[in-house]
Structures are given as structure tokens and as C-alpha cells.
Amino acid sequence: MTLRIDKRNFQGIGRRELLKLTPVALLGAFTIRKLQEPLLKAGLGFSDWTSKQLFRSGHLATTFADSEVTPFSKFPINDYDVDDPGVDFDRWTLTVTGAVEKPGDYTLAQIQTLPRVRQNTRHVCVEGWDVIGRFGGARLSDFLKTIGADLNARFVYVECADDYYESIDMPTALHPQTLLCYEMYDQPLTREHGAPLRLTIPTKIGYKQAKYLTDLKVTNLLPRAGYWEDQGYSKFYGL
Amino acid sequence: MGATTVAIEDVKSGEVTEAVYEHPLPVRICHWINAVSLLVMAGSGLQIFRAFPSFGAKIPQKDLLNWPKSLAIGGWLGGALQWHLTFMWIYIGTGLIYLGYQVFSGNYKQVLFVPRDIAGVWPMVRHYFFFGPKPSVQEAYNPLQKQAYSSVIILGLLSVATGFAVWKPIQFSWLAWMMGGFHYARLLHFLIMWAMLGFVFGHLVMVVLHGWNNFLSMLTGWKKDPEYITK
Numbered sequence: 001m002t003l004r005i006d007k008r009n010f011q012g013i014g015r016r017e018l019l020k021l022t023p024v025a026l027l028g029a030f031t032i033r034k035l036q037e038p039l040l041k042a043g044l045g046f047s048d049w050t051s052k053q054l055f056r057s058g059h060l061a062t063t064f065a066d067s068e069v070t071p072f073s074k075f076p077i078n079d080y081d082v083d084d085p086g087v088d089f090d091r092w093t094l095t096v097t098g099a100v101e102k103p104g105d106y107t108l109a110q111i112q113t114l115p116r117v118r119q120n121t122r123h124v125c126v127e128g129w130d131v132i133g134r135f136g137g138a139r140l141s142d143f144l145k146t147i148g149a150d151l152n153a154r155f156v157y158v159e160c161a162d163d164y165y166e167s168i169d170m171p172t173a174l175h176p177q178t179l180l181c182y183e184m185y186d187q188p189l190t191r192e193h194g195a196p197l198r199l200t201i202p203t204k205i206g207y208k209q210a211k212y213l214t215d216l217k218v219t220n221l222l223p224r225a226g227y228w229e230d231q232g233y234s235k236f237y238g239l
Numbered sequence: 240m241g242a243t244t245v246a247i248e249d250v251k252s253g254e255v256t257e258a259v260y261e262h263p264l265p266v267r268i269c270h271w272i273n274a275v276s277l278l279v280m281a282g283s284g285l286q287i288f289r290a291f292p293s294f295g296a297k298i299p300q301k302d303l304l305n306w307p308k309s310l311a312i313g314g315w316l317g318g319a320l321q322w323h324l325t326f327m328w329i330y331i332g333t334g335l336i337y338l339g340y341q342v343f344s345g346n347y348k349q350v351l352f353v354p355r356d357i358a359g360v361w362p363m364v365r366h367y368f369f370f371g372p373k374p375s376v377q378e379a380y381n382p383l384q385k386q387a388y389s390s391v392i393i394l395g396l397l398s399v400a401t402g403f404a405v406w407k408p409i410q411f412s413w414l415a416w417m418m419g420g421f422h423y424a425r426l427l428h429f430l431i432m433w434a435m436l437g438f439v440f441g442h443l444v445m446v447v448l449h450g451w452n453n454f455l456s457m458l459t460g461w462k463k464d465p466e467y468i469t470k
Binding site for chain 1: 243244245246247248249250255257258264267268271272275276279287288290291293296297298300316317318320321322324325326327328329406407408409410412416420421422425455458459460461
């Protein structure tokens with residue numbers, strides 16, 4: 001049975017059907033200047049929230065055989081400012097503040113008394129390149145226990161000799177592969193790779209793995225999230 | 240097919256044309272939202288690619304192509320990532336709604352390429368590219384269209400799977416592993432984008448060739464005087 005319908009009535013049907021597509025026009029909000037920024041911020045925030053839910057404390061990043069490691073000479077050096085901020089190694093300490101029982105200045109020798117971990121893991125840059133490197137250092141979780149950190153605090157915030165700064169969420173800070181790294185390729189960290197101490201976090205994107213650390217703070221509040229984050233990069237960026 | 244058919248009567252001339260309700264509302268909404276989000280995903284993706292336009296090593300870096308900034312979205316890497324990580328949810332969301340609707344309404348039969356369509360593909364290709372005789376049309380989509388639309392849906396699923404392998408190579412390490420690791424997942428994600436853009440190009444060419452009536456059907460749902468209705 002075919003329904004018979006007048007031509008003008010049919011045009012009305014067509015118009016009504018077309019109007020039902022108006023929800024699609026909501027996407028136009030992204031072209032309005034005032035709305036674009038908050039919308040994209042919300043979208044990135046949702047992605048970060050999802051990232052946080054997907055993170056599993058016990059799930060380890062893939063480790064690689066020594067033969068798969070990228071040669072040291074081909075491990076890129078990426079900084080936002082200078083390769084060598086001129087750290088005075090003799091006077092260097094890591095200054096610990098915030099929600100900890102034992103704040104103060106910690107020497108590299110003190111950090112090196114903690115069990116040393118060596119791991120071959122992939123370093124992924126936000127730009128898209130990746131390398132497999134060999135990293136050695138102390139577990140950040142061990143160090144946090146040594147300084148009596150409040151492990152229920154939300155963040156570990158670090159500052160660097162080159163004025164770079166970063167923050168990581170506590171679950172990631174406690175991940176067994178998150179290291180206070182003082183060795184690469186079984187040699188003391190070189191200046192351009194962040195000597196004397198840097199972060200190695202295989203479960204995070206490269207820009208979170210700050211070099212030339214000088215200060216570490218355990219905190220619930222972040223006045224600043226990170227050098228790149230404050231310019232619009234993802235705050236969580238877990239891999 | 241259970242598609243609604245009406246006969247449109249012009250009172251003045253007494254002329255009667257038939258029309259078929261080809262595209263249900265959820266399909267049309269998903270089509271247009273997906274068209275926009277695919278464009279944003281490709282545009283922002285190409286801006287992200289500009290940050291490291293290579294699939295080789297970082298040292299030494301050999302650039303594959305220098306994609307013009309004017310044909311990219313986001314202005315800089317951070318901006319492009321914001322667009323990409325926002326629209327991916329819209330892209331995935333409409334994809335899920337579309338697939339769910341197609342499966343539960345049974346409307347998928349209109350578009351799903353099935354074995355009995357195989358025989359009809361070559362005659363259609365011959366008709367389009369080598370000006371062969373036009374095969375008779377019996378359904379809303381001919382076998383070649385079904386093949387193309389079904390393939391692009393699979394490409395869409397693969398774009399999401401490779402995307403998650405690039406975004407979460409550790410939490411979804413099994414996904415990244417299936418693609419040969421982060422490095423190759425990124426390459427596949429890029430290649431799938433070009434395959435989808437290739438589809439979009441062909442799709443647009445066909446829309447232009449087949450005219451206004453066809454285009455209008457994706458807006459109103461109704462196609463006037465379709466070829467497959469026997470008078």
C-alpha cells in the first residue's frame with residue numbers, strides 16, 4: 001500500500017525533517033570565540049579524567065631487551081630552554097617541602113642509598129617520536145616513604161634548575177617504574193639529560209619527565225600544573 | 240525492505256512521483272556530526288603530525304612531508320591536541336550511536352556488504368570507470384556503494400583502535416602490541432586517516448555526479464523518484 005500525499009504537504013514533511021537536524025548545528029559552538037576555549041578545555045579535561053580512570057597501579061610499562069635499546073648517541077635531548085643550566089654538583093641538593101614528615105635538603109648520595117632500579121623502557125614524546133632508553137635510579141615511591149610523605153596527598157610537584165616545573169598525580173608517583181633517575185645507559189646522568197637528577201616515568205608522556213630537579217613538594221594544591229600544561233597541554237597525559 | 244514509500248500527487252498537473260524514506264533521523268544526524276568531526280580529527284591530526292612529520296628515528300630525522308599549516312587545525316601542537324582529544328569523544332560517540340541504531344533497527348541491511356553483493360561489484364566498477372552498461376538498481380545502495388560504506392565503517396573502527404594504541408600504548412598495551420607497538424600504531428593511524436580521506440573524496444565526487452536529489456535525501460531522509468522503484 002502506497003500512501004498518496006499532496007505535493008505541498010510533502011514539501012512540509014521535508015522541511016520538518018530538515019529542521020530535526022538542528023542538533024548538528026550545536027557543533028557550531030566550537031566556532032564561537034568565547035565558547036571555543038572553555039569547550040576545548042572541557043574536552044581535554046574529560047580526556048584527562050578518562051586517563052586517570054584507565055591508569056592501573058600494578059600494570060607495568062613494557063620493558064625491552066638490551067639489544068632493542070636506542071643507542072645513547074641517538075637519544076634526543078629536548079629542553080624548553082638550555083641544554084645545561086649550570087648546576088653546581090658539589091652544592092646540589094634536592095629540597096623537599098610540603099606534606100612530609102622529614103622536609104629538608106637531600107644529597108644525591110642519600111638518594112643513592114635507596115635500592116637502585118635499572119630498566120629499559122620506551123620514552124614517548126608528545127611530538128610523536130619515541131626511543132627506548134636505559135634508565136637507572138631510585139624508585140620515587142621509596143624516596144617518598146623515606147621522607148615520610150603523606151601518600152594520600154594528591155600530587156608530587158617538582159621544580160628544576162632551568163625554571164621548568166612539573167606535577168604528577170600520586171598514583172603515578174607511587175608506580176614501581178617511576179624513578180628518581182641518576183643514571184642513563186649505566187653511566188651517571190649527563191648534564192644535557194638532566195644531571196644530577198631527573199624523573200623517569202614510563203607511564204607518562206615525555207614532557208612530564210622533568211630534568212635538573214632541585215625541589216620536590218608533596219601537596220594537595222597545585223598553584224601551577226607544569227610548564228607546558230599551563231600553556232594548554234594535557235595535565236595528566238598518561239600513556 | 241521496510242522503507243516507507245509515498246506517492247506525491249501534484250494537484251494541478253495530476254503528475255505522480257514516488258518518494259522513499261531512505262535515511263532515518265539517527266542516521267542523518269550521525270552522518271553530519273561525523274562528517275564535521277572527521278574533518279576536525281584529520282585537520283588537528285595533521286597539525287599534530289607537523290610536530291614530527293616522520294615515521295623514522297628522531298636522530299637523524301627525515302621528514303616525510305611538510306604539511307601546510309593553513310590546511311591544519313589548532314595553530315600549534317598543544318592547540319591541535321585539544322581539538323583532537325575533544326572531538327575524538329564526539330567521533331566515538333556518534334560512531335557508537337550509529338552502530339547501535341543500525342543493529343537494533345535492522346537498518347544495517349541497507350548498507351551492510353554481504354557475500355551475495357560480491358557479484359555485483361565489478362559490473363558497477365565497469366560502469367563508473369570504464370563506461371560499461373549500467374546494472375539494474377534494485378536497492379537503495381548498489382553493491383559497490385555497500386562495499387564502500389561497509390569498508391569505511393571498518394576504517395572508522397580501526398581509526399579509533401589505532402588512536403587508542405597511540406594515546407594509551409601502556410594501558411592498552413595489548414592493542415599497541417597487535418599493531419607492532421606504539422611506533423607502528425602511529426603509522427597505521429596516519430595511513431587509516433588517508434584511506435578515510437580517500438573515501439571522502441570519492442564520496443563527494445559521487446554526490447556531485449548524482450546530483451541534488453541524492454544530497455537532499457541525507458538532509459530530509461526522503462529520496463524522490465528513486466531508480467529502484469518499479470512503476
